Amino acid sequence: MRFVDEFRDPQMAEALLQRIRPLVDKKVQQLGRPLQLMEVCGGHTHAIFRYGLEQLLPDMVELVHGPGCPVCVLPMGRVDDCVAIAEQPDVIFTTFGDAMRVPGSKKSLLQAKAQGADIRMVYSPLDALQLAKKHPEKEVVFFGLGFETTMPSTALTILQAEKEGIDNFSLFCNHITIIPTIKAVLDSPDLHLDGFLGPGHVSMIIGTRPYEFVAQQYQRPMVIAGFEPIDVLQSVWMIMQQLDEGRCEVENQYGRIVPPEGNRQALQAVSQVFELREFFEWRGLGSIDHSGVRMREEYRQWDAEQKFSLPNLKIADPKSCQCGEVLKGVIKPWECKVFGRACTPETPMGALMVSSEGACSAYFTYGKVNQADHIPSEQLA
Amino acid sequence: MCLGIPGQVVAITDEAAQLASVDVCGVKRQVNYACVLTEGENAESLLGAWVLVHVGFAMSRIDEEEAQNTLALLSQLDELNEEMDAIRASVEDSAS
Ligand code: SF4
Numbered sequence: 001m002r003f004v005d006e007f008r009d010p011q012m013a014e015a016l017l018q019r020i021r022p023l024v025d026k027k028v029q030q031l032g033r034p035l036q037l038m039e040v041c042g043g044h045t046h047a048i049f050r051y052g053l054e055q056l057l058p059d060m061v062e063l064v065h066g067p068g069c070p071v072c073v074l075p076m077g078r079v080d081d082c083v084a085i086a087e088q089p090d091v092i093f094t095t096f097g098d099a100m101r102v103p104g105s106k107k108s109l110l111q112a113k114a115q116g117a118d119i120r121m122v123y124s125p126l127d128a129l130q131l132a133k134k135h136p137e138k139e140v141v142f143f144g145l146g147f148e149t150t151m152p153s154t155a156l157t158i159l160q161a162e163k164e165g166i167d168n169f170s171l172f173c174n175h176i177t178i179i180p181t182i183k184a185v186l187d188s189p190d191l192h193l194d195g196f197l198g199p200g201h202v203s204m205i206i207g208t209r210p211y212e213f214v215a216q217q218y219q220r221p222m223v224i225a226g227f228e229p230i231d232v233l234q235s236v237w238m239i240m241q242q243l244d245e246g247r248c249e250v251e252n253q254y255g256r257i258v259p260p261e262g263n264r265q266a267l268q269a270v271s272q273v274f275e276l277r278e279f280f281e282w283r284g285l286g287s288i289d290h291s292g293v294r295m296r297e298e299y300r301q302w303d304a305e306q307k308f309s310l311p312n313l314k315i316a317d318p319k320s321c322q323c324g325e326v327l328k329g330v331i332k333p334w335e336c337k338v339f340g341r342a343c344t345p346e347t348p349m350g351a352l353m354v355s356s357e358g359a360c361s362a363y364f365t366y367g368k369v370n371q372a373d374h375i376p377s378e379q380l381a
Numbered sequence: 382m383c384l385g386i387p388g389q390v391v392a393i394t395d396e397a398a399q400l401a402s403v404d405v406c407g408v409k410r411q412v413n414y415a416c417v418l419t420e421g422e423n424a425e426s427l428l429g430a431w432v433l434v435h436v437g438f439a440m441s442r443i444d445e446e447e448a449q450n451t452l453a454l455l456s457q458l459d460e461l462n463e464e465m466d467a468i469r470a471s472v473e474d475s476a477s
Contacts, residue, residue: 001406003387003431003443006452015458043384096436124437126413153438156415160398201385204433204441227384230455255447257433263441266416 003256007228013056016233021058023240028060036062036192037239038329040182041199042069042357043227049362051229057236064191064329065359067181067285068199070146070174071098072351072358073327075283076315078174079104085141085172085308086117092135094128095143097121102351105315125157125171132161132169141304145174149201151293152266155273158295158302172304173295176280178202179210180291186218190330195239197232198224200254205270207262208252215248226254273299283317283351284324323350326359333360340364385435387443388412390427401427405434413438 027035039045045065048054054063067073079102086093086109093109100110100121113119118138122128125142132140144154154171161169178199185191198211203224214222221242225235235253242249252258273295280292295303317323321343322336333339333352343349345361352358356365388405395411401424403412417432417439418424432439 001387003448006448009455011459012455015455015462018462019458046384126411126437149440150436152416152440153413153436156413156438201433201435201440234451234455253451256444256451257441259441259444263416265418265420266440269415 004228007226007230008051009230012230013233016230016237017056020061020233020237020240023237023244024058024060027240027243034060034062035194035243036064036329037195037197037236038064038066038185038191038193039197039225039232040066040068040178040185041197041202042072042355043199043201044197044225044232045069045359045362046357047227047229047232049366051232052366053229053232056233061236064193065326065362066185066329067282067327068147068178068202069352069355069357070150070176071102071355072323073176073282073285074099074102074145074174074351075281076103076105076317077281077311077313079108080106080315081310081312082109082143082172083107083112083117084311085304086112086119088139088308090138091118092131092138092140093117093119093143094122094131094140095119096123096145098355098357099143099145101348101354103348103354125154126160129157129161129166129169132166133164136168138168139307140169141308142169142171143174144171145176147176147178147199147202148205148270149199151175151270151274152205152263155269158273158299159269161302162299167301170302170304170307171295173274173293175274175293176282176291177276177293178206180288181282181285182211182214184285184288184291185328186214186220188328190328193220193329194243195220196222197235197239198222198250200224200226200231200258203252203254203258203262205263205266208250208258208260211250215250219248221248222250224250224252224254224258226257272296281314284321284327286324318349321350323352323360326352333363336360385433385440387431388434388439390414390430390432390439393424393427396424399424401439403432403434403439410434411437416440417442 128142223235223238274293277292279287300306325331348354352360388403392402399415431443433441
């Protein structure tokens with residue numbers, strides 16, 4: 001496939017690894033400890049596991065899998081709200097497939113569907129809008145989640161509903177924003193990160209400037225990275241060059257997709273429909289100020305939070321779940337007490353086990369783990 | 382959900398709703414192009430363009446030149462590696 005296959009070339013990967021290794025050796029010797037790099041975005045976590053990039057990189061580079069998977073940070077109470085909406089009569093509840101198996105306090109959307117709720121997976125919010133046109137007697141609700149990457153698509157869908165005067169359509173808005181999240185990670189005392197792989201597709205919307213504080217205030221290098229193996233390796237090389245030369249900058253490896261100024265049309269649609277919430281609750285991370293958006297008053301007619309009365313309860317994660325510590329990189333997924341035992345992709349307890357972008361599911365699926373005893377094979381050696 | 386996929390715009394199908402037909406790996410799908418058309422630009426100018434398709438929306442026009450630049454830089458690395466390998470081999474040969 002064009003713009004994909006070229007970025008999977010094994011020879012280029014080897015060429016990059018040859019550049020990365022001596023820089024890592026040098027830096028590790030200087031610091032006397034291994035290096036920690038965080039990939040913020042779940043898409044990178046997925047790519048890193050799928051292509052075994054962590055094994056290719058020198059042992060002294062530890063990749064910390066950050067909080068950038070919107071499905072993984074969805075709190076239980078929000079899933080309960082979804083189920084409550086979906087179980088109303090005359091509602092068709094639509095969602096991206098990723099969210100179906102996230103556990104709520106009593107059930108997931110998948111379980112609610114099995115019990116008879118009309119819940120449908122859609123590929124695009126526009127497909128949900130089509131459903132609303134086809135079923136004027138029903139209320140069609142779309143479960144909007146994701147960072148800035150998916151925000152423009154839901155905003156534009158609402159604007160389209162307004163234009164066509166479709167009022168049996170609404171959005172349950174759970175969108176979150178990346179910058180406060182990265183700040184929260186940087187302010188977390190348990191972390192010692194040496195650099196960041198920046199989220200590629202969020203950045204094609206917001207551009208590269210909003211990250212300047214990472215380099216300036218927190219003195220960490222950040223490289224906005226694409227999602228193919230070569231993209232990730234080149235980005236690691238760029239971070240290593242910065243560390244080697246004592247620079248801290250925001251650099252853009254993913255120039256073919258990310259314009260430095262972002263996408264004006266998309267940002268305009270977003271700010272027309274959404275406004276910041278004072279705070280938003282995250283699974284495992286608690287409440288982060290200004291990290292979510294809601295719909296503006298002018299669009300309340302399409303706002304599911306206005307149309308339905310929601311339980312809106314704060315529900316603590318099960319005690320045995322250690323999703324928060326995994327999200328912050330304090331422990332590795334397999335160190336969670338229930339990993340691979342009570343918590344597997346078939347029977348997830350935490351959301352990190354649900355999405356293919358979640359660290360726990362990635363570890364489980366891509367065989368970093370000896371299936372017999374659930375201990376990582378490298379630790380057995 | 383957060384990953385996108387490259388596709389090529391093959392036809393403008395509904396200007397009012399800003400929809401185009403985009404070929405993604407041989408499968409054609411209606412895609413909204415509102416985010417990749419700058420103000421005052423004619424929709425026809427998107428024909429043949431490569432875009433990143435994400436949940437039914439074209440979210441970025443792929444900059445072919447940038448893609449080429451990245452690849453050119455990397456293949457230089459690769460050539461350099463081969464040269465270095467050749468040099469190392471020759472050094473080892475003469476040492477033995
Ligand atoms: S194994 Fe399950 S409960 Fe433990 S951190 Fe991972 S997702 Fe959460």
